[in-house]
Amino acid sequence: MPEEEHAESLVHVAIKAEELVEIGPFTVTNSMVGTLIATIVLLAAAWWVSRNAQTVPSRLQSVIEFPVEFMANIVQGQGGHRWRSIVPLILTIFLLVLTANWVGLLPGVGTIGVNWTDAEGHTAVHPLIRPASADLNFTLALAMVAFVAFIAWGIKANGVRGYLKETFVANPAYMTPIMTPIHVVSELSRLISLSMRLFGNVFAGEVLLAVMLALTFVVVPAIFLGLEMVFGFVQALVFALLTLTYITLAMAGHGGGHDEEHDEPHGDADDAGLSEQYATAGANRP
């Protein structure tokens, strides 16, 4: 780790979340503070809406309802007739990631810090708050939730046997030795690409803001703040949409679809699925 050389540099870049305080064996990092802020904002909004909701929404209620309606409409269009059971998960992911991304745009985040002395005696300034999505732990945990969710929905829709057959047996059976490893890798790469995409975007955004703040004068970083606001929204949308697509793909089944365990005719959700299936498992399709 080239900490010594970078200690004097203008921009503070740390790829992992930094420690703030130690409570017994438990170390509080600054991304935990960011996560906590995002959670509190969401809980407060939910609490306020559940108390004060009216048929004719007030301004604040409309603001809170907008992302919910927006996401629910998309899920309804994509998720087929089972969309109601998917909505809570997708909506939670979307709102949490959105709030966690936008925490990074608050004034003082990444700039106000505390002095921290590590075991070797080096002292560095650790920012007090770090947006949760700029920590790989947070995004990987979310991606794991999505991963477990789409496997669970696949099993629920197609049965354990149907799911295993779809995952491990290719459509022309003689292709199985070639297709199965590819398929397994593509399933696992979803986990990596989901988490890395969100982490990379938000982390790069934070670095971009810090660099711009160090290089330019007062007004210019504001442009990039606006840009990061858009990116934060798009990344939250992408994470939620990809989870939704994976779930609908798992529910609809991948291949030929003559499994007797299917408890529903598939078609609409399958067609609504995306080019990812063609890109990764194209040979599975008839």
Added chain:
Amino acid sequence: MDLTPLAAGLAIGLGAIGPGIGLGMGVSKAMEALGRNPEASGAIFVPYVLGIALTEAIGIYALVIGLLILFV
């Protein structure tokens, strides 16, 4: 001489070429489709965002490799 920063710069610089071209093609086709048929914006939007995200993931991989070279 320490070439680590150069390696990281090359990783993200070269890695951004492909996704850059891909994003340009994707967005231009989406805009074309939107121009031909503005009513289809709702149907285009979700596949568009997903396609953009999948393309952009390649660039993010390059970024991650660059960060790994720099910090690990």
